[in-house]
Amino acid sequence: MPNSRFLDVTQMLDSKAAAIAALISDRGWQQLSPHERIGAAYDYVRDEILFGYNVADTRRASSVLADGYGQCNTKATLLMALLRALGIPCRLHGFTIDKSLQRGIVPELVYWMAPRNILHSWVEVRLDGQWINLEGFILDQQVLSSLQAAFPGRTSLCAYGAGTDCLQAPMVTWQGRDTYIQRTGINADLGVFDSPDAFFSEYEQALTGVRGWLYRNIIRHWMNHRVAAIRRGAVPTLPGDGNALMPDVPARVFTDR
Template identity: 30%
Template structure:
């Protein structure tokens, strides 16, 4: 089923704008597992659906696309979040070479002239529960892909975050129409020694399907 048909069906079966917004949010949350692929940010919304997995920026791009198809004014707002959010969520080797601040996408939708910001769709409900339990047991405020104030249930009206936090949008925010546009930005800090993650991961994605699968299992081991 194409994304256009999917959204059309959701619109036909929703009783209100708010219900439609929540349905779209929940579909991304429940159908796209939080994780990293060798394609990283060189994915289209359709690719992310096909993969059934995507990191924060890929998922944000997908939801933004679905909202646009549904007739909402939507965009991506990028903020910097501390890499501490990924401690214990990815292998230590990968974690330590990451830049201190990550270029993180938040989906925004214009509701009555107000831009509402969300990234509460990133982890599936099961992932969210499992990772939050680990966070609580570890007695730390950040890690496992979450922070202590993370949420995964959106009311369709107010800001809601699982990785960004209240205030992040006010401190720094660059707006783009889509992910393809954003990754070209000089503000994008998702680099190692000046080389963008997309460039580093491209050989893994192109050498063979086996290479991509091995990388996917390795980097997402703590998220499964």
Template identity: 30%
Template sequence: MNYLESSYYFDFENDLVQEIISDYKDDAISNKEKTIGTYTKVRDYWKYDPYSISLSKETYKASSIAKKPTGNCVEKSILLIACLRALKIPARLHLGKVKNHVAVERLMEKFGSNELTPHGMVNVYLDNKWLKMSPAFNKSLCVKLKVEPLEFDGENNSFLQQYNNEGSLFMEYTEDYGHFEDVPLEFMTRNIKEHYPHIFDTNEKITEFKL
């Protein structure tokens, strides 16, 4: 599989994506430094919003995500992957299911569950090994939730904030759906409808929902 290619979703030739990585196009900067810098930018410049759900292809294009001020975990992961591939750093989407244990009242109200699925993160290939990282929670949100923001050091996995600063369980992975070369929209659509049947009509006329 080629984890460097552009696609409909990872459209990194787009000017908006190129602008995000403009500070990291210098060959003198190592791939590790490029990855850390781009990860931090995507993590913090786009605020995390889990309450916008879509089944539309256009929603999951990196260039479309770049236009917005917010994104959910899958959208922010797609944007980061496009940026990394544009920098010739292999990257792929990894999906799973997570359970939140902090600030769950609105999740329960909107989703009928404190489980979020599919939850997106990024696999990046650095120094001959795949590493996991999650750009979902922006730093300002972490401060609000009293949890340490996930920092990525380019050498270790950084995808799970298991506890908050008070030692309470924050989140946990309950299922691992594996990694994907491109965005698996059909799988994601089935997954969303299976777990949240009350959100979308069965006739599939509704493709976007703001909770």
């Protein structure tokens, strides 16, 4: 399979941006093996780019790097740009997730405003002739550890940005195989795309008008404040019983079991 298009620079994947080149040079990642390059970029995006909500899904990779935080789509963009700059072919797989996955991060007061289906993506990387799914980079370790500590007896959780049936031992560490942290919240598969540019040219989040303005200017900052609190160990309580922590997905596309 020709890999050239999976290495292309695009408007969003600005892998030749000065800040991206400087990061790779400073870390010495080009000297690593392909397996190690993937791991270095993956670990950086997972834990040094904190989990949080940017102003838009369509941020360029260099802008996400400058922000220092991101969610599934924006972190995926940065990871892809780093991988392509390192000569690692990669592509994007698009989905939607149910809004219940973000409950506890989206404040209850405005939870009703969130779209039922939220655009989601993971990165697929080509290594040794195989495509490997990478989704486990979304939550930084501090957020994940706080959720594990808050729910020590749970295996399944679909809230607070996590969607897993293996909460205490999720598949999030790069070991040359698939990683996941939100896939049990997925409710639709939108297919594979060469780049995030292609994905977002076809699909747009249903958050426009007044709701879009409120999200960009007020709600996402509120959400980021709540994520920061979770990172410190203050996990907000959700109303209702334990069902609020389970996927509200009629027909789950994926399971971790």
